[in-house]
Amino acid sequence: xxxxxxxxxxxxxxxxxxxxxxxxxYADGRTAVRKELRRPSDTSGxxxxxxxxxxxxxxxxxxxxxxxxxxxxxxxxxxxxxxTAQVDEKPDGAVLLMDDIxxxxxxxxxxxxxxALARACGRWQARPAPERPWTSTxxxxxxxxxxxxxxxxxxxxxxxxxxxxxxxxxxxxxxAWTGLLIxxxxxxxxxxxxxxxxxxxxxxxSNVIQRPTGExxxxxxxxxxxxxxxxxxxxxxxxxxxDLFWPAERLPELAETCIANYLDGLQEAxxxxxxxxxxxxxxxxxxKYAWLLPGLLGRASDxxxxxxxxxxxxxxxxxxxxxxxxxxxxxCAEAFSRARR
Numbered sequence: 215x216x217x218x219x220x221x222x223x224x225x226x227x228x229x230x231x232x233x234x235x236x237x238x239x240y241a242d243g244r245t246a247v248r249k250e251l252r253r254p255s256d257t258s259g260x261x262x263x264x265x266x267x268x269x270x271x272x273x274x275x276x277x278x279x280x281x282x283x284x285x286x287x288x289x290x291x292x293x294x295x296x297x298t299a300q301v302d303e304k305p306d307g308a309v310l311l312m313d314d315i316x317x318x319x320x321x322x323x324x325x326x327x328x329x330a331l332a333r334a335c336g337r338w339q340a341r342p343a344p345e346r347p348w349t350s351t352x353x354x355x356x357x358x359x360x361x362x363x364x365x366x367x368x369x370x371x372x373x374x375x376x377x378x379x380x381x382x383x384x385x386x387x388x389x390a391w392t393g394l395l396i397x398x399x400x401x402x403x404x405x406x407x408x409x410x411x412x413x414x415x416x417x418x419x420s421n422v423i424q425r426p427t428g429e430x431x432x433x434x435x436x437x438x439x440x441x442x443x444x445x446x447x448x449x450x451x452x453x454x455x456x457d458l459f460w461p462a463e464r465l466p467e468l469a470e471t472c473i474a475n476y477l478d479g480l481q482e483a484x485x486x487x488x489x490x491x492x493x494x495x496x497x498x499x500x501x502k503y504a505w506l507l508p509g510l511l512g513r514a515s516d517x518x519x520x521x522x523x524x525x526x527x528x529x530x531x532x533x534x535x536x537x538x539x540x541x542x543x544x545x546c547a548e549a550f551s552r553a554r555r
């Protein structure tokens with residue numbers, strides 16, 4: 215087919231695995247999404263690609279995912295769509311040519327659509343997953359503890375007195391986040407000890423589209439692997455606010471809706487475990503974001519700020535993130551308290 219145009223699509227430019235993501239338009243009007251993956255070259259830095267099939271940033275994982283018909287069938291049974299893709303391997307990487315699925319992006323979901331996705335995720339993760347040699351292990355700890363973080367700013371009074379911080383963040387956030395960091399290792403251990411599931415591990419609003427028929431297509435499977443039952447939901451909820459796709463003022467409503475529907479989906483698919491352990495995983499997995507607050511302290515004096523690669527109003531961004539960070543800190547404190555009982 216003859217290409218007549220390409221449009222670059224948003225993605226994480228820091229990740230060494232992804233060279234480009236673009237929508238391709240052909241002469242007959244059809245479109246596809248082309249994602250180019252790179253073999254590892256530079257293995258340094260927090261987003262370095264790797265040839266280790268159990269590492270969270272294994273460069274070939276998405277190739278394997280899109281070739282896995284059993285996974286595709288399991289997802290379809292739960293009401294989720296794994297797009298079809300042609301895989302073209304090259305000496306320096308690979309190209310995925312995927313279906314261009316139309317519909318409502320997760321960034322524009324209503325509460326009911328968020329609920330439907332959480333429920334479908336529960337139906338998927340209730341069922342045992344077949345062993346695969348290329349799924350990730352230890353994602354939460356490995357990903358969250360390899361960021362480049364200015365930890366010293368947590369105890370720097372001047373950093374906390376920056377106008378953007380002082381005027382937009384809740385007064386109790388500093389103490390609450392300090393408590394999260396004190397219990398960071400214990401929270402990571404807690405999540406690792408909870409019931410397991412095959413998880414997407416980049417489960418958030420920018421990686422889902424709902425077709426007009428109601429089916430929910432999931433994208434960006436590069437981290438797929440072992441996680442706690444509920445860990446994907448624990449990522450999905452605060453991430454929607456951090457990147458300004460859901461208002462912080464409605465975060466508790468989103469959280470309770472997603473958790474309740476996830477549990478309903480688990481039970482619909484035959485799961486008969488302890489709901490309290492799932493809720494514990496959802497809350498404790500917020501420890502993933504331990505690095506985010508000190509990182510924001512380090513950028514608070516910048517003249518402009520971005521949310522998911524687009525420039526936004528700085529005061530609004532920091533206000534929304536401050537509220538979400540306090541929510542996550544309280545989640546983690548509650549999880550730690552419950553686990554000690």
